[in-house]
Amino acid sequence: MVHLTINGIPVEVEEGTTILEAARKINIDIPTLCFLKDINEVGDCRMCVVEVEGNRGFATACIQKVAEGMVVKTSTPAVIEARKIVLDLILSNHDRECLTCTRNGTCELQKLAQEFYVDEIKYQGSRNRHKIDDISPSIVRDFNKCILCRRCVATCKNVQGIGAIDCVNRGFESCISTVENKSLNDVNCTFCGQCIEACPVGALKEKDSTEIVWSKLRDEDTYVVVQTAPAVRAALGEEFGMPIGTNVTGKMVSALKHLGFDKVFDTNTGADFTIIEEGNEFLERFKNNGVLPMITSCSPGWVKYIEMNYPELIPHLSSCKSPHQMFGALIKTYFAEKEKIDPAKIFVVSVMPCIAKKFERTRDDMQGAGYDDVDAVLTTRELARMIKQAHINFVDLEDSKFDSPMGEATGAGAIFGVTGGVMEAALRTVQEKVTGNAFEKLEYESIRGMDGIKRAEVDMNGTKVKVVVASGLKNAQIIMEEIKSGKADYQFVEIMACPGGCIMGGGQPIRTSKERSTIDIRGKRASALYSIDEKSIIRKSHENPVVKKIYEEYLGEPGGHKAHELLHTTYVKREKYNLGE
Numbered sequence: 001m002v003h004l005t006i007n008g009i010p011v012e013v014e015e016g017t018t019i020l021e022a023a024r025k026i027n028i029d030i031p032t033l034c035f036l037k038d039i040n041e042v043g044d045c046r047m048c049v050v051e052v053e054g055n056r057g058f059a060t061a062c063i064q065k066v067a068e069g070m071v072v073k074t075s076t077p078a079v080i081e082a083r084k085i086v087l088d089l090i091l092s093n094h095d096r097e098c099l100t101c102t103r104n105g106t107c108e109l110q111k112l113a114q115e116f117y118v119d120e121i122k123y124q125g126s127r128n129r130h131k132i133d134d135i136s137p138s139i140v141r142d143f144n145k146c147i148l149c150r151r152c153v154a155t156c157k158n159v160q161g162i163g164a165i166d167c168v169n170r171g172f173e174s175c176i177s178t179v180e181n182k183s184l185n186d187v188n189c190t191f192c193g194q195c196i197e198a199c200p201v202g203a204l205k206e207k208d209s210t211e212i213v214w215s216k217l218r219d220e221d222t223y224v225v226v227q228t229a230p231a232v233r234a235a236l237g238e239e240f241g242m243p244i245g246t247n248v249t250g251k252m253v254s255a256l257k258h259l260g261f262d263k264v265f266d267t268n269t270g271a272d273f274t275i276i277e278e279g280n281e282f283l284e285r286f287k288n289n290g291v292l293p294m295i296t297s298c299s300p301g302w303v304k305y306i307e308m309n310y311p312e313l314i315p316h317l318s319s320c321k322s323p324h325q326m327f328g329a330l331i332k333t334y335f336a337e338k339e340k341i342d343p344a345k346i347f348v349v350s351v352m353p354c355i356a357k358k359f360e361r362t363r364d365d366m367q368g369a370g371y372d373d374v375d376a377v378l379t380t381r382e383l384a385r386m387i388k389q390a391h392i393n394f395v396d397l398e399d400s401k402f403d404s405p406m407g408e409a410t411g412a413g414a415i416f417g418v419t420g421g422v423m424e425a426a427l428r429t430v431q432e433k434v435t436g437n438a439f440e441k442l443e444y445e446s447i448r449g450m451d452g453i454k455r456a457e458v459d460m461n462g463t464k465v466k467v468v469v470a471s472g473l474k475n476a477q478i479i480m481e482e483i484k485s486g487k488a489d490y491q492f493v494e495i496m497a498c499p500g501g502c503i504m505g506g507g508q509p510i511r512t513s514k515e516r517s518t519i520d521i522r523g524k525r526a527s528a529l530y531s532i533d534e535k536s537i538i539r540k541s542h543e544n545p546v547v548k549k550i551y552e553e554y555l556g557e558p559g560g561h562k563a564h565e566l567l568h569t570t571y572v573k574r575e576k577y578n579l580g581e
């Protein structure tokens with residue numbers, strides 16, 4: 001252990017601790033900008049400078065390790081002045097358009113400018129001008145607001161193992177770019193959106209879909225149906241100041257009804273269809289020596305990744321569409337027929353924790369009924385924006401229920417939003433189908449938790465099935481290399497592009513670097529979904545009465561002709577470009 005004092009307060013910490021961590025231990029706040037715990041610890045921006053007795057000059061608290069007897073001062077006039085200069089320099093080359101910026105109110109730079117009372121721009125000089133990249137269906141990059149903190153670069157490279165972006169050029173010309181400065185649309189980006197979650201400012205954001213949704217809601221001739229993914233309800237409340245991990249299902253449904261959607265459906269029901277189809281596909285492959293391991297396909301960032309990086313492994317991917325695409329196809333067919341609505345007049349909006357879903361809906365073979373399965377994807381953040389625009393008092397809303405006839409979902413559908421959830425939901429159905437026994441215990445503890453890779457073996461009447469669950473694309477890469485080299489003996493693989501699963505998707509509320517360092521955001525959001533599952537009366541997808549009815553009345557057998565036409569898709573080999581290749 002090492003002993004030191006910070007602002008006169010003694011503190012004891014383990015050797016190797018940084019000054020920043022030691023200060024946080026005794027509730028002393030040191031501002032940071034480029035720092036992102038375990039991801040970007042480079043000490044570049046120098047916002048966290050502190051004075052250390054005996055040191056010449058300042059120390060950078062986010063990387064400087066503590067030493068025995070160290071005397072640290074975090075808020076002397078000299079320190080405050082130094083931090084103000086850092087801010088003045090950043091702001092001198094920044095597009096200061098706070099009023100029209102997505103991050104107005106949640107921007108870490110704006111907050112620091114307020115705290116340090118920056119009431120004028122000190123240094124006026126040349127400014128870099130960058131072209132805005134808004135070509136992709138998922139991400140908009142405006143580097144006129146970039147502060148070169150590199151949190152996005154480190155996230156893309158170190159967490160996702162992709163390296164679609166990097167810092168190029170030197171000095172005043174430095175900027176974040178892609179190979180040959182192409183649009184993100186034309187490089188090896190998966191649209192996972194983890195860089196947006198990492199960015200402290202408004203340089204990265206999702207492609208806006210609120211305008212088109214508002215216009216459809218205004219149009220009396222359009223029947224607007226909305227569906228909401230499991231992970232949205234575990235995080236939407238955060239946008240309204242509610243504690244992380246609050247389940248806001250009822251309020252969310254009320255808000256959507258207030259906004260004027262004609263029907264509010266639950267994508268959890270779509271997830272139940274996915275389990276039926278995916279479970280059936282797995283059993284077919286398992287019994288008939290099909291391509292194994294079978295890999296889940298509900299995370300579109302992951303699907304784009306395998307198409308670009310491991311096209312030879314595409315036959316391993318389940319042909320199932322993701323839950324919202326399946327559900328969209330059913331809304332435009334089964335629901336439209338039942339309610340006698342012309343499907344051409346139905347506009348399906350999916351509220352998702354994910355920005356890759358914006359890309360997914362535009363893929364070929366996502367038009368099961370001859371129309372786009374889904375017409376617009378809103379992120380959790382965009383839905384929050386619409387609720388705020390409508391001045392709905394979200395926190396005080398009464399709870400409402402999803403609409404029938406497609407509103408009933410199971411606990412299995414709810415846990416789709418967390419890493420391991422798809423596998424657990426599938427095993428509940430597959431194990432019962434194989435063994436013929438109804439299991440009392442439905443929790444598969446070995447594939448729960450936030451580890452990046454989780455391996456387990458499931459006994460099905462004496463037959464062992466090896467499964468593996470991975471979240472985050474760097475972990476996915478490890479599993480793909482195992483499969484490619486022939487070392488893997490798994491039968492079933494679940495992959496989610498985002499670390500922790502959809503609860504941590506690129507469309508979820510953005511939390512600050514400090515919150516990411518000090519709060520178990522993943523754990524809290526995951527608990528919200530597991531508790532929905534625990535409280536559900538029906539916890540297995542194959543017992544969902546809505547699902548059973550639609551198969552009986554409309555789809556026929558799981559994996560049958562109609563189910564294939566509406567609920568399955570195909571994949572393509574994609575070109576991959578990478579920096580340095």
Ligand code: SF4
Nearest residue numbers: 097098101107201202
């Ligand atoms: S990035 Fe932050 S400081 Fe810059 S314009 Fe947007 S809100 Fe304002």
Ligand code: SF4
Nearest residue numbers: 156189190192193195
């Ligand atoms: S969206 Fe994902 S893959 Fe694309 S640049 Fe951002 S972090 Fe990298």
Ligand code: SF4
Nearest residue numbers: 146147149150152199
């Ligand atoms: S885009 Fe955002 S995260 Fe990336 S370097 Fe610029 S400010 Fe930092």
